[in-house]
Amino acid sequence: MSALSARVGRLPLIRQVRQSVGLQRGMLVTGLVLVGVVVLAAVFAPLLAPYGYAQLGDASGNFGAQQSPSPAHWFGTTVGGYDVLSRLIWGARTAVLVIVVGVVLSIVVGVLLGLLSGYLGGWLDRVLVVVADAVYAFPSLLLAIVAAIVISGGQSGLWSGILAAGISITVIFIPQYFRVVRAEVVRVKSEAYVESAQVVGASSARIMFVHALRNSTRTLPLIFTLNAAEAVLTLAALGFLGFGIEPTAAAEWGYDLNRARSDVTSGIWWTSVFPGIAIVLTVLGLTLVGESLNDLADPRLRARRKAKQR
Amino acid sequence: MSAERAPRQPGPVVDIRELRVAFATDGGDVVAVDGVSLQVQPGEILAIVGESGSGKTVTARSILGLLPETAALSGQVIVAGDDVASAPPRELRAIRGVHAAMVFQEPSSVLNPVYTVGWQIAEGLRAHGKVSRRAARAQAIEMLRRVGIPEPEARIDYFPHQFSGGQKQRIVIAMALILGPAVIVADEPTTALDVTVQAQILRLLLRRCRDEFGATVVLITHNMGVVADLADRVIVMNGGRIVEEAPVERLFAQPADAYTQQLLAAVPRLSAGPSWSPARAERVEGRERAQAQAPVVRAEHLRIEYPGRLGRKPFVAVPDASFEIAPGEVLGLVGESGSGKTTIGRAMARLAPVSGGSLEVLGVDLAEAGERRFRPQRRRLGFVFQDPGTSFNPLMTIGHAIAEPIQVHGTAEERAGARQRVEELLEAVRLPRAYADRFPHELSGGQRQRASLARGLILGPDLLIADEPTSALDVSVQAAVLELFGELRERFGFASLFITHDLAVVDQVADRVIVLYKGEIVEEGPTSAVLHAPTEPYTQRLLASLPVPDPVAQRARRAARSA
Numbered sequence: 001m002s003a004l005s006a007r008v009g010r011l012p013l014i015r016q017v018r019q020s021v022g023l024q025r026g027m028l029v030t031g032l033v034l035v036g037v038v039v040l041a042a043v044f045a046p047l048l049a050p051y052g053y054a055q056l057g058d059a060s061g062n063f064g065a066q067q068s069p070s071p072a073h074w075f076g077t078t079v080g081g082y083d084v085l086s087r088l089i090w091g092a093r094t095a096v097l098v099i100v101v102g103v104v105l106s107i108v109v110g111v112l113l114g115l116l117s118g119y120l121g122g123w124l125d126r127v128l129v130v131v132a133d134a135v136y137a138f139p140s141l142l143l144a145i146v147a148a149i150v151i152s153g154g155q156s157g158l159w160s161g162i163l164a165a166g167i168s169i170t171v172i173f174i175p176q177y178f179r180v181v182r183a184e185v186v187r188v189k190s191e192a193y194v195e196s197a198q199v200v201g202a203s204s205a206r207i208m209f210v211h212a213l214r215n216s217t218r219t220l221p222l223i224f225t226l227n228a229a230e231a232v233l234t235l236a237a238l239g240f241l242g243f244g245i246e247p248t249a250a251a252e253w254g255y256d257l258n259r260a261r262s263d264v265t266s267g268i269w270w271t272s273v274f275p276g277i278a279i280v281l282t283v284l285g286l287t288l289v290g291e292s293l294n295d296l297a298d299p300r301l302r303a304r305r306k307a308k309q310r
Numbered sequence: 311m312s313a314e315r316a317p318r319q320p321g322p323v324v325d326i327r328e329l330r331v332a333f334a335t336d337g338g339d340v341v342a343v344d345g346v347s348l349q350v351q352p353g354e355i356l357a358i359v360g361e362s363g364s365g366k367t368v369t370a371r372s373i374l375g376l377l378p379e380t381a382a383l384s385g386q387v388i389v390a391g392d393d394v395a396s397a398p399p400r401e402l403r404a405i406r407g408v409h410a411a412m413v414f415q416e417p418s419s420v421l422n423p424v425y426t427v428g429w430q431i432a433e434g435l436r437a438h439g440k441v442s443r444r445a446a447r448a449q450a451i452e453m454l455r456r457v458g459i460p461e462p463e464a465r466i467d468y469f470p471h472q473f474s475g476g477q478k479q480r481i482v483i484a485m486a487l488i489l490g491p492a493v494i495v496a497d498e499p500t501t502a503l504d505v506t507v508q509a510q511i512l513r514l515l516l517r518r519c520r521d522e523f524g525a526t527v528v529l530i531t532h533n534m535g536v537v538a539d540l541a542d543r544v545i546v547m548n549g550g551r552i553v554e555e556a557p558v559e560r561l562f563a564q565p566a567d568a569y570t571q572q573l574l575a576a577v578p579r580l581s582a583g584p585s586w587s588p589a590r591a592e593r594v595e596g597r598e599r600a601q602a603q604a605p606v607v608r609a610e611h612l613r614i615e616y617p618g619r620l621g622r623k624p625f626v627a628v629p630d631a632s633f634e635i636a637p638g639e640v641l642g643l644v645g646e647s648g649s650g651k652t653t654i655g656r657a658m659a660r661l662a663p664v665s666g667g668s669l670e671v672l673g674v675d676l677a678e679a680g681e682r683r684f685r686p687q688r689r690r691l692g693f694v695f696q697d698p699g700t701s702f703n704p705l706m707t708i709g710h711a712i713a714e715p716i717q718v719h720g721t722a723e724e725r726a727g728a729r730q731r732v733e734e735l736l737e738a739v740r741l742p743r744a745y746a747d748r749f750p751h752e753l754s755g756g757q758r759q760r761a762s763l764a765r766g767l768i769l770g771p772d773l774l775i776a777d778e779p780t781s782a783l784d785v786s787v788q789a790a791v792l793e794l795f796g797e798l799r800e801r802f803g804f805a806s807l808f809i810t811h812d813l814a815v816v817d818q819v820a821d822r823v824i825v826l827y828k829g830e831i832v833e834e835g836p837t838s839a840v841l842h843a844p845t846e847p848y849t850q851r852l853l854a855s856l857p858v859p860d861p862v863a864q865r866a867r868r869a870a871r872s873a
Contacts, residue, residue: 192700195661196693200688203718206718210703
């Protein structure tokens, strides 16, 4: 039993929850619950949502536009005549897909470039660092818009829309992973175990992938969660500005917010508040997880129980 | 000295009663100090010695209430009448500096790089009293003069990086002395310093702090030579408890406790005279025979420089060095920090560039040949790094790390037998075979250094470069590793470059010694000749600075030196 619990305790996240105390544990658990809800909604959207994301009516006719919350439509309907709750749940799926595509792409590319740049150094390093800095200099949203236009011509369906949003996010995030991994690799490069491998005569590829890579990725989960939060915001902003995904292709919170703009002044609150809350809670959840992982990973920031007095 | 002296009460300055300190860690509570009681009398120098993890630093830090938040403390720590253990932060602040002050181990990290040293010395004065800026400055200048900084009026406005390591430690001592504290806690004050500087700092601590300022000194150290040099009374700690407490002469002459005896026996010392043990004589004969063969390493007018930044001259670490290492010979390379000894070792493994002359290692001239030509020879080369903490990839098991040379150079057949070979080597370095499956953090420093030796020797190299392999280890562990080194060398017959700053260590392992000073070879010869009949003044000075773990002899030496 204790062996089992010891093994469970070594799993990521569960280990961190066990390690944490007090406020840090509260933050981590809150974040995990929020993220869990979003992921569950995304996975089980077809089962949870009462209607489809592009459904305008059912057997009893059209839903009608801007209907206030009722037993049939818990969160009301939008100006386009869609069910708000359904679009909220399906929207989680879009958000999660964009996060996965965007962050996975940027991690793979950013980590590889960072590894090469940090370990090999020289002109390659200098060029890549300059390019990464140049990308930093652009406002990220502008860059995302340009990327979205280049990829999909502005408007698009589900997958091309998700890819457009994902790749435009990738462009912004690659420099972040690149810089972090590069800095870590530069640090690891001067460690005695890398020198030891050099003395032994190991090839650069072996040193990079066996020694440097695995010792440079500690901080990635933290950036990953924080970037995921930013990815949600970028996606929402793209949708809000009209560079997102067509309502008939997928549900998207930013797009719904955009459409709800005119409703606010006429006292129709349900079309804007719910997508807004969804964005806020998703970002909050991801940020809480990221920040508390960050604190827990650093022994100096980690709170501990006081040692027991005898 | 105008700072007011803290009122002296009769009786002990520091009185620790039944101190127990536990730390909360990820692995559960760890008891660092377990029921320690000790007293420090006014004007005495009390040394607390012990190996790492013995609780000596924690005990000493509790005198200033300098324990981290995760520590739980019980018992009493009475400093000049106040109980530090239960004092609230406000009272603690009033006690620190006035009643007790601290000299830390690493002077470079104690001084704040963005303030002048004068500002930092005066900080204590400003924190504790209403002293005018001018008075504080005058006091700081006076204090700098008294700790032996030349031209204190000018140098008070210097920043820490403009001082050498020894001077920085003097400044740290000045910071501790400025408020005239009753007790000064010195935590390994000379560990980060070279021996010649160490001797000066110790003299300063002794003469100034006690004889002039009347301060009581609590000295924490693992160096028995320092203890013999300085202490009046010694407390030996082990595993959070006091195992022995005795006046210094008695402790060295008749250690009562078994642990103390073991500790004293492990201290490396220079042999009394030229030692011609049969084994060494045999080795010398062997060397003479070997000299007929081609040397493993031959350096001629070797020059090593590190390229400077744009517009700056390159830094010359080694201007011109010529030496040879014969097959099977152990060459000791001795020098202080910055002498270029590590650079020479690193150049032999192509970790540092050769910029002039020639350096022929295992038949390849590194000044000319590229990595491609040298790589096949790397299987004949082993390297043991200084810091056992970082020389293993933390994510690899010890077994995989030791087998790395086989993975890189071995034939398919050798790779298949790698595991068996690893276990053989583990046994040779006296580690259990099962350690192959452990991770580096699960081994102690000494065990890791043994594993490091195993990695260096797995392909049966002709040359082993050992860069300060024992300087990060406790004395008893160091003794065991050095003994092991001797044994392995008998068994495998490799030639070795043994880099160290410790003359006593060289005496134990090396056949021949090279003394380096600022990149230049100042003396070279058979070990016993160099260490017992040095001809160069620098070598003589180095030997004279080495504290001898014998209080009587040390006192005589000190008297001779100051005469």
